[in-house]
Amino acid sequence: MRGARTYRSLRDSQLVALITERDAGALEALYERHGPLAYTLASAIVEDDALVDRIVQDVFVGLWDDAAPLGTDTDLVGARLLAVTRQRATALVRRQPQARRGSGRGEEPAFVLAPEPEPGGSATPAEEQYAAVRRALASLPAPERRALALAYLGGYTQREVAVLVEAQLETVRAQMAGGLRELKRALAGVEAQESSGWSHR
Amino acid sequence: MVPPVSHAELEQLAAGYALGALEPDDEHAFSSHLDGCPACRRTLRELELALGELARSLPPATPPRALRRAIRRRLGRVGGRRQRPVLRRRVPPAAVRLGAALLAVAAVFGLAFWNMTLRNQLAVEQRRRSESEAVDRLLNSGQSQVVALIPTTGGGGRGTVVSSSRSGEGVLLLEGLPPPPGGHVHQLWAVPGAAGIDQATPVRTWIPTPGSARIRFRSLPMEADSSWAVTSEPQGGSLRPTLPPVLVSSDLAADASQSG
Numbered sequence: 001m002r003g004a005r006t007y008r009s010l011r012d013s014q015l016v017a018l019i020t021e022r023d024a025g026a027l028e029a030l031y032e033r034h035g036p037l038a039y040t041l042a043s044a045i046v047e048d049d050a051l052v053d054r055i056v057q058d059v060f061v062g063l064w065d066d067a068a069p070l071g072t073d074t075d076l077v078g079a080r081l082l083a084v085t086r087q088r089a090t091a092l093v094r095r096q097p098q099a100r101r102g103s104g105r106g107e108e109p110a111f112v113l114a115p116e117p118e119p120g121g122s123a124t125p126a127e128e129q130y131a132a133v134r135r136a137l138a139s140l141p142a143p144e145r146r147a148l149a150l151a152y153l154g155g156y157t158q159r160e161v162a163v164l165v166e167a168q169l170e171t172v173r174a175q176m177a178g179g180l181r182e183l184k185r186a187l188a189g190v191e192a193q194e195s196s197g198w199s200h201r
Numbered sequence: 202m203v204p205p206v207s208h209a210e211l212e213q214l215a216a217g218y219a220l221g222a223l224e225p226d227d228e229h230a231f232s233s234h235l236d237g238c239p240a241c242r243r244t245l246r247e248l249e250l251a252l253g254e255l256a257r258s259l260p261p262a263t264p265p266r267a268l269r270r271a272i273r274r275r276l277g278r279v280g281g282r283r284q285r286p287v288l289r290r291r292v293p294p295a296a297v298r299l300g301a302a303l304l305a306v307a308a309v310f311g312l313a314f315w316n317m318t319l320r321n322q323l324a325v326e327q328r329r330r331s332e333s334e335a336v337d338r339l340l341n342s343g344q345s346q347v348v349a350l351i352p353t354t355g356g357g358g359r360g361t362v363v364s365s366s367r368s369g370e371g372v373l374l375l376e377g378l379p380p381p382p383g384g385h386v387h388q389l390w391a392v393p394g395a396a397g398i399d400q401a402t403p404v405r406t407w408i409p410t411p412g413s414a415r416i417r418f419r420s421l422p423m424e425a426d427s428s429w430a431v432t433s434e435p436q437g438g439s440l441r442p443t444l445p446p447v448l449v450s451s452d453l454a455a456d457a458s459q460s461g
Contacts, residue, residue, distance in 0.1 A: 024273075024276055027272075028269070028272075031269060031272060035264055035268070035269070036261070036263065037256050039262055039263070039264035039268070040256060040260070040261050040262045041259065043259075043262035044256075044259045044260075044262075053265070053267075053268055053271070056264065056268060056272075057268065057271050057272050057275060060272045061272060061275045061276065064276055066419070073246070075250065076246065076249055078253055079249045079250055079252060079254075080249065080253075082253050083221070083253075087221060090221075111258070112259070113258050113259070113260070114258060114259060114260045126257075129254065130254070130257045130258055133255060133257065134258045137255075137258060148220075151217075151220040151221075152220060152252070152255065156222065157222050157223065157224055158217050158222045158223065158224070159224055161222070173213040173214075173216075174209075174213060176217060176220060176222065177209075177213040177216035177217075179216075180216045180219065180220075180248055180251060180252070181212070181216075183251040183252075183254070183255060184247055184248065184251045187251055188247075
């Protein structure tokens with residue numbers, strides 16, 4: 001165990017390496033860094049707070065035993081931790097559909113976006129990035145946004161989404177890819193996106 | 202599935218893969234494709250990053266303070282200890298100071314050893330609990346396969362593989378498997394449906410313990426009708442089985458008895 005300040009100075013991948021060596025302080029530091037967002041994500045999928053609690057607990061306690069799913073790419077650790085959280089939360093609502101957020105009101109999984117910050121203040125780069133994601137989501141054609149939400153928040157497979165939205169599987173696949181392409185574009189900036197693009201050979 | 206060839210098809214598969222929304226056969230095909238395609242790995246990385254950011258657009262929910270404590274409790278950690286205030290004392294004679302220092306060193310080593318022992322016990326207990334939870338989770342996932350492993354001729358012991366073909370996660374439950382020859386370990390193999398044991402892919406090795414054991418593993422996503430086998434292999438494991446299996450799933454039993 002080191003001091004909390006030491007952990008705070010470590011990169012995500014370094015924390016993961018320490019977790020595999022059973023360093024509880026590193027796990028706490030990772031929780032401090034990514035726990036609130038994991039909780040936010042689980043809350044967007046599951047209605048009941050006690051179940052959300054349990055999911056986030058399971059995610060972090062699971063990492064104690066096996067942190068391999070987070071990988072060693074430090075930029076991806078947070079995203080993968082959220083992916084693990086999403087996997088657990090969607091697995092739960094697939095088993096217990098009544099636990100799904102909004103199911104009691106007959107709602108299907110949909111993005112409810114955080115409100116835009118008040119104008120006038122100076123936004124940090126991170127806030128600008130979130131705003132870009134929000135705008136990209138809001139600007140997506142409704143079928144693309146719906147297909148993304150059903151997969152991302154609902155845990156439905158592409159084939160299941162096709163049945164739910166009464167569309168061809170190929171259409172749904174294209175919608176999901178199109179939606180994610182827009183998100184990538186929003187994050188990378190239009191200019192960067194135009195210069196890189198898909199380079200598969 | 203037809204192997205993906207076009208740019209658009211790969212982009213769609215990558216998106217579905219990142220979202221965890223592919224059907225198992227597409228997921229398996231794309232996962233195999235990823236191994237040999239740096240361009241798709243780069244694209245997938247970008248998609249993973251974008252999906253990570255997507256969570257930040259959701260209305261923030263604040264985790265209760267008790268959540269961190271609950272995680273800490275489940276890890277078996279004791280909460281932070283408060284340091285005792287240091288009291289000013291009269292300086293004792295040199296001999297007493299030396300004796301006290303030696304005692305303190307001994308105490309520190311003793312405490313460190315005791316702490317290490319406790320940590321080891323705790324780790325064993327945590328691992329056992331986590332393995333038990335892993336089995337429960339797999340069984341409750343609705344996507345798990347349960348395959349019984351039976352001993353081959355002359356062998357003993359039994360095994361059960363509980364696995365998810367989708368995630369590749371699984372647990373091997375063992376009972377009474379005799380130890381391997383000296384210098385060997387046991388190794389679990391996955392055999393794709395309809396293939397022989399010579400087509401087995403290594404899953405993991407472990408150092409056998411007497412009695413019962415739970416061996417957790419993570420393999421590549423498998424076909425749902427995969428078979429399983431356990432062999433004894435030289436330490437470090439092998440790429441292909443080098444000795445006849447000691448446990449096999451029933452559909453491989455005939456194959457194993459022929460090869461043995």
